[in-house]
Amino acid sequence: MAEVKDITLTCKDCGQNFVWTADEQEFYKQKNFSAPLRCKNCRVKARAKFDSGNGGSRQSFPITCGQCGAQDTVPFQPRGDRPVLCRNCFKKGDR
Incomplete structure (x- = not known):
């Protein structure tokens, strides 16, 4: 099996590069998750917005x-x- 190496990805929200480590890749593979689209900070913000129940302020x-x-x-x-x-x-x- 090929050695897994760290990969640099670009966050879809803030546009900053972030490193997806080999350990994280193994974890994602075990859980059958897709590669992350957001950096850690933006994932935390997105999760907090989702967990608030309303996705932030919403226009009516x-x-x-x-x-x-x-x-x-x-x-x-x-x-x-x-x-x-x-x-x-x-x-x-x-x-």
Whole structure:
């Protein structure tokens, strides 16, 4: 089996180079993980954002429900080519 060597990767978030050590590569291989895309600092930040439950601050957009006419907000900007439902109608499955 070929000797595993340290590899320099570029973080997809901050653009900085980081070293993926041979030991880390072995661990990732044992766990069947893909190669890391972020440096350690950015991984910690991304995990903290994910663990907070809301992914950080999220923009909301006001809508008028296409089903019942209620005012609500949604976490995406409606394109205007399709009706958007309020939370209640969406949960009820009134589509």
